[in-house]
Amino acid sequence: MAPPPPAAARRGTRASSALEVAEYFAPQRTPTLDLPDPEPLLANLTIGVLEVLAGVREVDQLARWLGEDAYRALLARANLSARARSARGMTPARPAYRIVSTRSSSPADGIVEGVVITAGPMRTRAVAIRLEGWDGRWRATSLAAL
Numbered sequence: 001m002a003p004p005p006p007a008a009a010r011r012g013t014r015a016s017s018a019l020e021v022a023e024y025f026a027p028q029r030t031p032t033l034d035l036p037d038p039e040p041l042l043a044n045l046t047i048g049v050l051e052v053l054a055g056v057r058e059v060d061q062l063a064r065w066l067g068e069d070a071y072r073a074l075l076a077r078a079n080l081s082a083r084a085r086s087a088r089g090m091t092p093a094r095p096a097y098r099i100v101s102t103r104s105s106s107p108a109d110g111i112v113e114g115v116v117i118t119a120g121p122m123r124t125r126a127v128a129i130r131l132e133g134w135d136g137r138w139r140a141t142s143l144a145a146l
Helices: 007-025 039-055 059-063 066-088
Strands: 100-109 111-117 124-133 137-145
Touching: 007 111, 039 066, 039 100, 039 111, 039 137, 059 066, 059 137, 066 137, 111 137
Parallel strands: none
Antiparallel strands: 100 111, 111 124, 124 137
């Protein structure tokens, strides 16, 4: 029977296995082939973002599909919209937007960048969304509502 390895060697093994465990539980990139069609998510997320900005939907309802930076940006924008409505004495009203067109491209595997054009009774808006495949599903890592 061989003698046990020295303490320094055992620590190195343990550290590398702990690193492997941390990497295993960290968010994992997912290739495009393993992800669903992004078009329905682009459309539904756009309507959800416009409803958040109108004050009739909570940002938390979209948190499942948003990355941390996109969530914070949308939350800040929703707070600004709420303050603007409050200053004018307006009540939140559900927007009646319809999707005019959706354009998307894939600059890399597991990434989709899309623009959804919507038309409402008062104006036309564009929402740009970057989706990335994480843990077997799409997550919006960047949002911009124009």
